[in-house]
């Protein structure tokens with residue numbers, strides 16, 4: 001197996017992020033629940049994309065690129081963090097955002113401007129249209145002597161997923177230091193790269209530990225996540241074998257992607273009012289509420305401690321009201 005430390009990587013975040021037990025919530029729900037605070041990773045308002053971008057932007061630089069492209073919804077956290085990380089890496093950033101959702105100058109759109117990104121809206125529901133536009137602009141830039149690197153939506157390709165293999169390695173050490181045994185890892189799933197990295201990381205560093213991704217849209221994550229994990233395993237030159245129940249995707253999209261679920265609001269309030277932690281209504285609020293409802297149904301019964309990976313998303317709180 002290739003050592004993750006040997007892969008090209010630009011240090012962008014402040015790692016390790018904190019890992020600790022949620023004392024009040026654990027007592028209230030009768031289960032030891034730990035949190036991995038990737039919302040506190042030191043770039044912008046934090047979030048899961050920074051770990052992916054450390055590898056993706058290193059690849060971009062190694063290919064001689066001076067510009068990065070990416071895409072997402074109007075309020076994409078991934079796009080905003082790409083703008084932030086590209087700025088840190090000294091690269092120009094062009095964001096082609098779907099003209100869908102909250103397109104007013106709020107939330108992540110404010111931050112994109114602060115980070116100096118070139119933001120362009122594309123009036124389409126299809127990422128294929130957006131990638132075609134990226135190729136077109138990339139061609140124009142090439143004519144002017146620039147080289148652009150395309151990062152897919154969510155930074156979810158096998159190289160991006162390696163960022164979350166590295167996250168599991170990081171909290172495996174933290175869990176050992178705390179003297180605990182992890183039974184199950186839960187996080188939000190939007191494009192699949194985070195869950196894929198967690199799945200492969202669990203196999204490598206925490207054998208037997210299960211991963212559940214709470215889906216915030218209705219993509220077929222049962223297929224997407226293992227495929228991305230297999231791609232990440234190729235990069236790391238290690239084996240990846242799918243086993244029954246090693247990964248499950250549970251959909252909590254509700255009425256649609258980026259449409260908050262009213263049922264999540266009490267859970268969002270509870271975590272804020274007990275542990276002081278903010279969740280957003282698009283990703284982490286859905287994932288956290290979904291996890292606690294699964295817990296109440298007995299989904300994690302008989303297993304060791306639960307780890308919730310907090311993937312960020314706070315800017316949405318300033319663009320989308322909680323119902």
Ligand SMILES: Cc1ncc(COP(=O)(O)O)c(C=O)c1O
Nearest residue numbers: 077154190191192194283311313
């Ligand atoms: C805050 C937050 N959490 C979770 C996710 C989902 O991660 P992934 O796209 O790797 O599935 C995203 C993706 O944009 C996100 O912004």
